Amino acid sequence: MAFPRLYSLCIFASLFLSLLRHSVSGSGSIGINYGRIADDLPSPAKVVQLLKSQGITKVKLYDTDSTVLDALSGSGISTTVALPNEQLSAAAASQSFTDRWVQSNIVPYKSIIETVAVGNEVFVDPANTTPYLVPAMKNVYASLAKYGVAPSVKVSSPIGFSAMQTSYPPSSGSFKPELIPVIKPMLSFLEQTGSFLMLNAYPFYAYEANTDKISLDYAVFGDNQGVVDPNNGLVYKSLFDAQVDAVYAAINAVKPGHFRVVISESGWPSKGNRNAAAYNGKKAAVNAAAYDGETGPASAVNAAAYNGNLVRRVLTGGGTPLRPDEPLSVYLFSLFNENQKSGPISERNYGLFYPNEQKVYDVPLTLAALGNRGSKAQVPPTWCVANGDVGPERLQVALDYACGQGAADCGPIQPGSTCYNPNTLVAHASYAFNSYYQKNARGPGTCYFGGAGYVVTQPPRFGSCEFPTGY
Template structure:
């Protein structure tokens, strides 16, 4: 395709953006795993001064909910994973939880949704079976108190819930989750008029395939686009491809009437040496271009009329988060409330904003498999080798619990770390956990979320070295 044809095509595709019509909505995740954050009342002032009118929290802390009272800011609260079993098995527990955490504050605090759990399918405590029953019991409690029409119930899923994602039009959910979880969940969402919550991070796919994915495709910068072989649609950014893979998976189950809310997405401003792409410049480009793309509307190729609500991750850098350096550097602001970088957060700001390279709306090159990190070039699928290792900073108790899960319900191959076997030495918890975590990760095709274990593990791009033990990349 010649330069003129590409330019003409891009101009046609950008016309909706240039009109700056009303589009979707931008919110932010207010995480608090830190010991140096400003008070909740100061945070609410920061949100209002920044033009942010939606916020998502990971609990239902009274200080935060009180500070949000009469602020006009809509809030999504969370029922943590560790409470799923109680909420699922005891109607009284769900009713009391809603009474204490919703009824006590609404309507002065504009609670608009309840996230029941977070990325439950990758929770090492195996809480998946409790998810939909807990959602129903929380909804029934809202019905009891007359709030079911005002407050929606859903649960954020990671993209690792997809079994197939390339081409995105062939997206499908993992087969073992369809009957026991996704079909009843979709029925519930349809019955209650709720949306599916999705956490999407293009940076993870980039890091796993940096040899074939350019920054431009991940950062919404100008590029020739990628054609989906199933639909013929041309994609100009990885974010849209990831979201359409989820839309396609829903359509495959005949639930194309259910909307999506992106409950987490973001890009770190700092990372370890192996965390490719983690920089202030790239974080500003991704988040800034994403905000512009959402606020100016247009939907996705599969759902052109879908005006997405997207929550950026996260409001602050959180200094107590475990894991690699990036985990502590996703914030838009430092705890001092100083901006880490400047991006637009309102439609008015979008009109004049350009990223550090002067780019307006658009995005980049190779075709990518959103969920698995695989990429397609010239008809071949290539996947860069990565491994999963234990995070020794999490402490022995958490590592041991995660190791027990991996070798038990996770069905990792733990025979090599048994006494007398090839990977028993060095006989340390971190070495044994790393081997088990990597086995689980590789058996799950290195899908996003399969190397997490609630912060007890992280992905590396160099082969781990524990004694003479080799860490496989396939089973």
């Protein structure tokens, strides 16, 4: 497809502005995703007031709703808008379509729009829109150039971490081979237009699926010894940094150069299904009433720790180990809990705010707010409990190991002791597992027991027995 004559001039101007911004860049930036898959949200005008009250100066939308954009106009809030996946085919087939789209949705709001996200996680779109992605991006850019807004409005497309074939160690990061024929020309386009790659990164999913291998501290930026990349000796103190650098390595393997990555989504749910562990094959079977609908890693304390520490990391912590001088730009997911989203309960509970504008939990979002909080946010305590679904034989073997070779403190579950009652295998195994877990500093794999144990974020309740923590 041929671009208009303005294309080369716009590329030059875009690259110049990009280099200028890079030369004067300082700390990273925090924005927020404003999703609206709900029927109980406040009006866009009220949302803008909420954003301003929290010091948020960057917002990302999933469409170009004129009511929302009208409310944002004049607010001083930089806005990312989206061309939805369902419009990619039309955008790829005809620049006339993107001309009309840009005229209607971008030009009237050019003072606030800084990026157009073409599609969202297109590689996993059930409608198979991947072949349309790059042609659609090129047509959108050509239309932006035609109407004189290309120098100030970037074009990109958010990809999910599922696009990765390999992510550990980070230096060995690689994209899935079947995606290379699309990713390579997309990276060329981003390079030519001075844009960046958008990445949706969720350490929550990796932790939820691998609680036996990944510690909670590593997942939520807590204190930990770190993980060393054996290929280059870099030390990673957070799963987030490891994921971002794995993507940088994957980019470099496809197209070497100094590409920038913007984190278009990252967050942690404040609530999940009572048997959330069932989603990764570890169904919970321990006193459900103890968990208040928050069994597993999806909880308000974990969400507050992750998002609070992520904000601090972005605003004060520089770049990643592989790109230490590249300030991070992150859009938190998300502004509100969205009650009409499909899937497990966690999908409807990523919001920092309830629809009534009250906070789900308290997280500072600006440097000024961070300065009033003192030291780094604390990682919440966790416990290890037994999974009764594995059956009594496997539980007994694991219990024997914990109390024997594992050197757990099993005195309190002996007859007549404080935690003997209730006299059940699940209760006794849970106590022993937790003792082993806490004595080993909640390290990766210390609550696995061959699938017989799993981590919870609420204190276990078995009679009057109190389970110790490392705190």
